[in-house]
Amino acid sequence: MSKKNTFPTKGDVIARTPDPAVRAILEHLDQAGIETSFDRFDAQKPHCGFGLAGTCCKNCHMGPCRITPKSQRGVCGADAHLIVARNILRWTAAGVAAHGARGREVMLALKGAAEGALDLPILGPEKVVATAKAFGIFDENKAIPQMAGEIALILLEDLCRTIPGPHRTLEAMATPERLSVWKELDILPVGAYHEVFEALHRTTTGTDGDWENVMRQVLRCGLAFAWSSVMGSAVAMDCLYGLPKRSRVSTNVGAITENTVNIAVHGHSPVLVAAILAAARRTELIEEAKEAGAETVRLYGICCSGHSALAKFGDVTPLSNAMGAELVLATGALDLWVADVQDVFPGIMDVAACFHTRVVTTSDSARLPGAEHIAFDHHHSNLDQADQLAQRIVRRGIQAFGERQAGKVFIPPARMDAEVGFSVENITATFGGADRLLEHLQSGRIRGVVNLVGCNNPKVVYEEAVVKVAEELIAHDVVLLTNGCAAFALLKMGFCLPEGVTGAGDGLKSVLGPLNLPPVWHMGECLDNARASALFKGLALTAAEPLRRLPCAFSSPEWSNEKGLGAALGFRLLGLNSYHCIAPPVAGSDKVARFFAEATRETLGSVMVVDGDPVALARRIVADFDERRAALGWAPCGPPASARLMALQQEAGHAHAHAHGHPHHHEHP
Numbered sequence: 001m002s003k004k005n006t007f008p009t010k011g012d013v014i015a016r017t018p019d020p021a022v023r024a025i026l027e028h029l030d031q032a033g034i035e036t037s038f039d040r041f042d043a044q045k046p047h048c049g050f051g052l053a054g055t056c057c058k059n060c061h062m063g064p065c066r067i068t069p070k071s072q073r074g075v076c077g078a079d080a081h082l083i084v085a086r087n088i089l090r091w092t093a094a095g096v097a098a099h100g101a102r103g104r105e106v107m108l109a110l111k112g113a114a115e116g117a118l119d120l121p122i123l124g125p126e127k128v129v130a131t132a133k134a135f136g137i138f139d140e141n142k143a144i145p146q147m148a149g150e151i152a153l154i155l156l157e158d159l160c161r162t163i164p165g166p167h168r169t170l171e172a173m174a175t176p177e178r179l180s181v182w183k184e185l186d187i188l189p190v191g192a193y194h195e196v197f198e199a200l201h202r203t204t205t206g207t208d209g210d211w212e213n214v215m216r217q218v219l220r221c222g223l224a225f226a227w228s229s230v231m232g233s234a235v236a237m238d239c240l241y242g243l244p245k246r247s248r249v250s251t252n253v254g255a256i257t258e259n260t261v262n263i264a265v266h267g268h269s270p271v272l273v274a275a276i277l278a279a280a281r282r283t284e285l286i287e288e289a290k291e292a293g294a295e296t297v298r299l300y301g302i303c304c305s306g307h308s309a310l311a312k313f314g315d316v317t318p319l320s321n322a323m324g325a326e327l328v329l330a331t332g333a334l335d336l337w338v339a340d341v342q343d344v345f346p347g348i349m350d351v352a353a354c355f356h357t358r359v360v361t362t363s364d365s366a367r368l369p370g371a372e373h374i375a376f377d378h379h380h381s382n383l384d385q386a387d388q389l390a391q392r393i394v395r396r397g398i399q400a401f402g403e404r405q406a407g408k409v410f411i412p413p414a415r416m417d418a419e420v421g422f423s424v425e426n427i428t429a430t431f432g433g434a435d436r437l438l439e440h441l442q443s444g445r446i447r448g449v450v451n452l453v454g455c456n457n458p459k460v461v462y463e464e465a466v467v468k469v470a471e472e473l474i475a476h477d478v479v480l481l482t483n484g485c486a487a488f489a490l491l492k493m494g495f496c497l498p499e500g501v502t503g504a505g506d507g508l509k510s511v512l513g514p515l516n517l518p519p520v521w522h523m524g525e526c527l528d529n530a531r532a533s534a535l536f537k538g539l540a541l542t543a544a545e546p547l548r549r550l551p552c553a554f555s556s557p558e559w560s561n562e563k564g565l566g567a568a569l570g571f572r573l574l575g576l577n578s579y580h581c582i583a584p585p586v587a588g589s590d591k592v593a594r595f596f597a598e599a600t601r602e603t604l605g606s607v608m609v610v611d612g613d614p615v616a617l618a619r620r621i622v623a624d625f626d627e628r629r630a631a632l633g634w635a636p637c638g639p640p641a642s643a644r645l646m647a648l649q650q651e652a653g654h655a656h657a658h659a660h661g662h663p664h665h666h667e668h669p
Helices: 010-016 020-032 037-043 049-053 080-115 125-135 144-160 168-173 176-185 192-202 211-241 270-280 283-291 303-313 322-329 348-354 383-401 424-431 434-443 464-475 484-492 498-503 506-515 526-543 562-573 590-603 614-632 645-660
Strands: 247-251 261-267 297-302 316-320 336-339 358-363 372-376 416-420 448-452 478-482 520-522 552-555 578-580 608-610
Touching: 010 020, 010 037, 020 322, 080 144, 080 192, 080 211, 080 270, 080 383, 080 526, 080 562, 080 590, 125 144, 125 168, 125 211, 144 168, 144 192, 144 211, 168 211, 176 211, 192 211, 211 270, 211 303, 211 526, 211 562, 211 590, 247 316, 247 484, 261 270, 261 303, 261 322, 261 383, 270 283, 270 297, 270 303, 270 372, 270 383, 283 297, 283 383, 297 303, 297 322, 297 383, 303 316, 303 484, 303 526, 316 322, 316 484, 322 348, 322 484, 336 348, 336 383, 348 358, 358 383, 372 383, 416 484, 416 520, 424 434, 424 526, 434 526, 448 464, 448 526, 448 614, 464 478, 464 484, 464 498, 464 614, 464 645, 478 484, 478 506, 478 526, 478 614, 484 520, 484 526, 498 506, 498 645, 526 552, 526 562, 552 562, 552 614, 562 578, 578 614, 590 608, 608 614
Parallel strands: 261 297, 261 336, 297 316, 336 358, 358 372, 448 478, 448 552, 478 520, 552 578, 578 608
Antiparallel strands: 247 416
16 A cells, blocks of 8 residues: 555654754664564554554454455455444544543542442542532532542543433433434433443454444444443543643653652553652652652653642652653653553663653552552452552652662753643633633634644654644634643643743734733543543533534544544534544445534534645644634634744744843754
8 A cells, every 4th residue: 555655764863853852862772772662663664554444453363364355354344434433433442441440449449439339538528529519419418529420430430331221420411412413313321331241252253243333333333432431431530630730831751850769650550640649749758769869759650640740749859651662761860760551652661761761550450570560459349548558659669769870871852841730620710701712712812612632643743733733823812721631732832831932923913912821731541532622612511502503622632542432423423524544444345434524413513534734634623613603603713823833932942042132053953
């Protein structure tokens, strides 16, 4: 296939990455002869055309079967449409399981805290009250722990229901308009566990042979993903740990300090990470760190564990998404790497060994050969031991501090401040109400709102697509929400600072400037897509319009895994278009591809748009927003900004270097 040779190389990443620290560390690793995911991606080329098209079936051992002009059906008789549909259903089911599995842990923790079985305070009483009211279980005579316990049981039931019944989270929190659509399509889920169970059942040998029926199950899994695995998990987290708190932090590898015990938390599960953060603040452990020669203990965030803890508690420095984890390890300045679940690539072990970084795994779901295992067990029977486990883990970091090899420490100076901790509640309060935010949209000062998220994918230059989409959208007066892996690029490159409005259009400047707000609102980890959907819902209810009519959208330019597909589906099911630079593996079936891209316009009110050019993709979003605005009769928007944020920052950097006599270069990445 012609596309086999169009993916970027590691050399392209070095030449074009928006982050100078990525360039510096990749060159540093090249000199040391240490491979990373970028090298392994190059070694995989040319990629399998059948895999890219989704037309390879391995669901039984009569194959694997692949669809070609010569062989248009598998051994069982499945054609390309059925094979592609079955493969994408298994992808979707895996996403439901991924977010649901780690969500279950925090739901169990909320239940244990409510019952007094765990020594955990319930830090989100306001979220408990709001959720109890939504579920219809609020009573002024009930104590917060009692309501929290009832909420935990509802969330767990929606997650694992086997006897058909109402999905209470979905019915309490979705809009009536959407509920009507989903009921008419017969895609309301029984429960997350059941829909994953059913998805695997339908795709086994000789079961569901109708590609359209298989795709209906994809939509059911999409709803289970959005309303149990994501929304249910996010509700439990906010009840247990409280709402995000606005703060200003430093990001990127230049924020690593050498004279401290440095512990990275990597993954997605918040329960033990929250305990590790508390342990790192304990006086006796800080004294032990000082006795070992360090000033204190510091935590650094990789992927979503860091985002989550940062938003709730502070004191975590966000460094990198999953794709860049090996690059952070290559600084040689991390003493301990704490890995829980998801987006923890096995390749980190080789890089960690080169720099004498200890690795500890903390979940029975995700072990790594060569790592020490200090974890919750398979039955979560030791959730009540989180504090003891956390203290053991921090002490491992203190012990490892003395083993750090000073000659191998390499920390590029790239560093950026960022503002984090946005929520629906504090955004609404900042604007003085959802009606005021809506007024800015109606007037054209804000063109629209996009949730810009997603993991990274080496099929495009690392972080480039996210940055280019972001700077083009804010130049057209679009407010951005972000979370998870994509957020790191925006944090590192200045989009999450009020100064980022220099790259915005006049309309957005006039709104955000007086409020001292950045053009990108960082909402936390990937589960915090729930915050974006809640903000969209609030705008729809305030406008008295269905979401499918509003200038709101979802974009994951660099998406790469099953959870990313689930996230896109979750917003598509709300009636919002999704926009990507990478196509899903469905090209082998024109029918399934059409279902994904176009056919849902009539049923869901949304489509999927794919364009490999991130600037063109952003302009498509702008054009679609203008079309929706015109249909609503809202005011037209002004022209875009003449310059883009990255160019403005580069010019400012050159001017600073000239003024202070610093060496610099004028090449543009």
